[in-house]
Amino acid sequence: MEKGLLIVLSGPSGVGKGTVCAALRKRKPELIYSISATTRKPRQGEADGVNYFFKTKEEFQKMIQNNELLEWAEYVGNYYGTPIEFVKKTIDSGEDIILEIDVQGALKVKEKFPEAVYVFLVPPSIDELKNRIEGRGTETADNIKHRLSMAQEEIELLKHYDYAVVNDKIDNACSKIECIIVAEHCKRFRFIENKTKEGV
Ligand SMILES: Nc1nc2c(ncn2[C@@H]2O[C@H](COP(=O)(O)OP(=O)(O)O)[C@@H](O)[C@H]2O)c(=O)[nH]1
Numbered sequence: 001m002e003k004g005l006l007i008v009l010s011g012p013s014g015v016g017k018g019t020v021c022a023a024l025r026k027r028k029p030e031l032i033y034s035i036s037a038t039t040r041k042p043r044q045g046e047a048d049g050v051n052y053f054f055k056t057k058e059e060f061q062k063m064i065q066n067n068e069l070l071e072w073a074e075y076v077g078n079y080y081g082t083p084i085e086f087v088k089k090t091i092d093s094g095e096d097i098i099l100e101i102d103v104q105g106a107l108k109v110k111e112k113f114p115e116a117v118y119v120f121l122v123p124p125s126i127d128e129l130k131n132r133i134e135g136r137g138t139e140t141a142d143n144i145k146h147r148l149s150m151a152q153e154e155i156e157l158l159k160h161y162d163y164a165v166v167n168d169k170i171d172n173a174c175s176k177i178e179c180i181i182v183a184e185h186c187k188r189f190r191f192i193e194n195k196t197k198e199g200v
């Protein structure tokens with residue numbers, strides 16, 4: 001049976017990863033979403049086990065020690081990580097799973113899963129990125145500054161990704177990601193065909 005795709009969606013904070021994933025969920029309900037663990041405090045409206053698994057620093061450290069995380073990263077003073085078990089189970093069952101993670105985390109996943117599909121969500125401009133982070137109204141002025149300076153460095157890492165998707169309009173970005181998923185399935189089918197022809 002063909003394995004599911006591991007799709008890694010990342011990009012700078014505020015580019016719209018969460019928003020695009022929420023829209024994709026509606027358009028493509030069969031896609032599975034990984035839920036990360038974090039030591040960040042829940043924002044208003046966020047629930048444990050839905051947006052994140054909210055952990056204390058000690059609990060998070062235990063997850064690292066027990067090899068329960070596919071990757072983890074420290075981002076602006078908090079830890080974020082991807083529980084590995086759920087990801088493995090999903091792709092082994094032939095279903096596609098999407099990870100919405102930061103750029104450092106994505107590059108760590110690439111070391112373990114080079115065959116995953118790496119998509120970088122690009123802001124239309126740095127000014128627009130600033131507007132979006134400020135407009136969201138969830139961060140302090142200092143935190144926004146930090147996120148923006150990280151964004152400049154993160155955009156340099158675009159070259160390690162398979163695809164760049166500009167998040168100008170949410171629907172455009174979703175359509176492009178859907179096209180990427182279709183194309184990647186076609187690519188893997190060709191790979192299986194070649195193997196069959198070679199008698200492997
Ligand atoms: N490495 C890694 N980054 C994550 C994970 N989950 C979320 N992130 C990223 O951590 C960053 C901060 O997340 P968050 O505090 O929710 O803020 P926001 O995504 O900017 O709204 C974002 O870039 C997320 O994509 C994870 O499991 N691993």
Ligand SMILES: Nc1ncnc2c1ncn2[C@@H]1O[C@H](COP(=O)(O)OP(=O)(O)O)[C@@H](O)[C@H]1O
Nearest residue numbers: 013014015016017018019132136167168169170
């Ligand atoms: N295509 C878009 N056009 C305009 N605003 C957007 C777009 N995508 C996201 N936003 C807004 O930008 C802000 C940051 O989006 P969010 O999904 O929280 O980003 P991220 O998860 O990458 O940090 C939110 O207020 C969201 O409504």
